[in-house]
Amino acid sequence: MFLDFARFRYDEHHTYLEIYYMLYNLDPNQVGTREVNLEFYLQDISKDSLLAKNNLKVTMEPPSATGENGIQGSVIKTVLPEGRYSIKMVRMSDDKMTGIDSLYHEITAPTFSKENKIVLSDIELCSNIKTGAVNRNGLFYKNTMEVYPNPMRMYNEETPRLFYYLEMYNLKSEVPGAKVDVEIAIADTDGKIITNKRYSKNQTQESAVEVGSFDVSDYKNGLYTLIYAVVDKTSNYSVYTRANFYIMKPGQTDQEFLTLFPQSEFATASEAELDEMFDQAGYIANKEEVQIYQSLDTVESKRMFLFRF
The missing domain is CATH 2.60.40.10 (Immunoglobulins)
Incomplete structure (x- = not known):
């Protein structure tokens, strides 16, 4: 789960x-x-x-x-x-x-309410975002799109593209022609930027929906962070939000994973039990694997990591 x-x-x-x-x-x-x-x-x-x-x-x-x-x-x-x-x-x-x-x-x-300063929602990490011909009555429909969340926050060979959705508020400016600078980046556990996108956005609307995607098929296994940052030079103000995700590309396919993982001891183990398991097996983990495990911040991600370890 x-x-x-x-x-x-x-x-x-x-x-x-x-x-x-x-x-x-x-x-x-x-x-x-x-x-x-x-x-x-x-x-x-x-x-x-x-x-x-x-x-x-x-x-x-x-x-x-x-x-x-x-x-x-x-x-x-x-x-x-x-x-x-x-x-x-x-x-x-x-x-x-x-x-x-x-x-x-x-x-x-x-x-x-931030005194007219730009505010961001959380980033919703998604497995897919559909536009065009969509089901308006669907459970995942919002703002003219079907937005399918990825609660696993995991991407691999069979989910090679990371989609994201977020909303921006208090965007409108009274200054004619005002724009904000936007940067969306992916960083590794060392804080190194792997890839990024930059663009300017007009401040003509009070709010905006931001969607996009990144090809993560060539990324190595590990923890990454998607960062969305906005700089408003007119008011000398900046704001950002971020979300962690995981690249886990084992020998198994998604279908094999979903067959074997639920039957494993990791599927329902508590966080304390998972930490104990990793401590016991830590002597065979390399430095990178130790860093990755220590950076995992949810029970779900620890379960998946240990299953694939």
Whole structure:
């Protein structure tokens, strides 16, 4: 199971939160469809109060039916006032009595009122973005596009292109002909820029949607950071946002990974158990592998790394 999120502006004092989750099939021998039960929790940390508890059902197709081992993804959308929150997703056993996997994130819902200074949303890392003929009623439709999130944040031979989506606010300027400078870059764990794009953007609209992609098929295995930066020279102001992603290109294909990984001990291991496993096997890891593991900041990424280690 994988869990990710992105925060967008709803209004000056409210965040539009999108929560992305993805499930893989734990039973490679499944015949016919089956329902997977999830429990979702939204907590207000500052008030120590439970805002929502939802029981979700996801229909998993058998591996042979989809070509992708029945992997399924979805999104939860909600509006939150400024504050500190936590989200938790629990995958339940078939009898709904016990949790067999859980993921947790703490989230700050920021203010989008910055005295007319440019504000950026989070970067939504995507597996694909479709334009043109799209399904306007689809779950992943927004701003004339179908935007498919990648909660795994993993790219390899079968997902060789990284797509991104973000929004820019408070962009409009009263200065005639005003423009901002934009740079989008990918950096490695040492902070070295691998590739970048630069362009200028007119400040004629209050907000803007920014989408694009990078070919990451030639990247070596490891952790990378996508950085989106804006410089407003007129007001002497700059702002940036970033998102980590992973290149993991094993000998297995995506389909083989999704068959073998759910059956492994790593698929439901806790973060403490994963750290212990790596410590025990650390003597065979090279310096680069140690640096990569130490830089991983989610349970999901550690699970994948150790499975492929």
